[in-house]
Amino acid sequence: MRRQTGFTLIELVTVIVILGILAAFALPRFSGLEAKARIATINALAGSVRSGAALAHALYLANSSASPIAMEGSPVGAVIIDATSGYPTVAVLGIKAVVQDLTGFTFDPATGIFTMDSAPTPANCKVTYTLGAAAGAVPGVVVVSTGC
Known part of the structure; x- marks a missing residue:
């Protein structure tokens, strides 16, 4: 009689149950990664808008305010x-011209709002650029990430 080798049914079921338990604990940890990535992207865009506005302002001052x-x-x-x-306007030839790559975002020149196209709620996943009212006032850059 030849001896058979391999795994028994009980061993296979035990391994599958253990893998299922491990997956149940790991799944919640990875489920929020997509939203965190969108929030990081919207924050990076806000940083680009701030940096671009500051750079344009510096060039404006260097060019004798022209x-x-x-x-x-x-x-x-x-x-x-x-x-x-002295900062870029809220227009296509203003702040949108300063920010180079807007792949995945839509810009509304009437309001100065950059919305993320891939967000579950794009209206609540946005960056808003507003000019300061006073002379030389730094523009406002507001991030809303509740819908990301």
């Missing part, structure tokens, strides 16, 4: 600057 300013690398080449604040 608008539009030429920004090397900008897809449109020139950025329109608000005469009161």
Whole structure:
């Protein structure tokens, strides 16, 4: 009689049950990664908007407060600057021209809102750019990530 080798049915069931228990504990940990990635992306966009506005403001001051300013690398080449604040306007040729890559975002030039297209609730996953009212006031950049 030949001796048979292999796993018994009880051993296979035990391994499957253990793997199921491990998966049940690991799944909640990985389920929030997609939302965290979207929040990180929206925060990175806000940082780009802040940095781009500061760079445009510096170029504006260096160019004797003349608008539009030429920004090397900008897809449109020139950025329109608000005469009161000295920062890019809330327009396509303003802040949108400063921020280079908007893949995955939609920009509304009437409101200065960048919304994330892939978010479950795009209206609550956005960056809002607003000009300061006073002369030289730093523009506001507000992040809403509750819908990411």
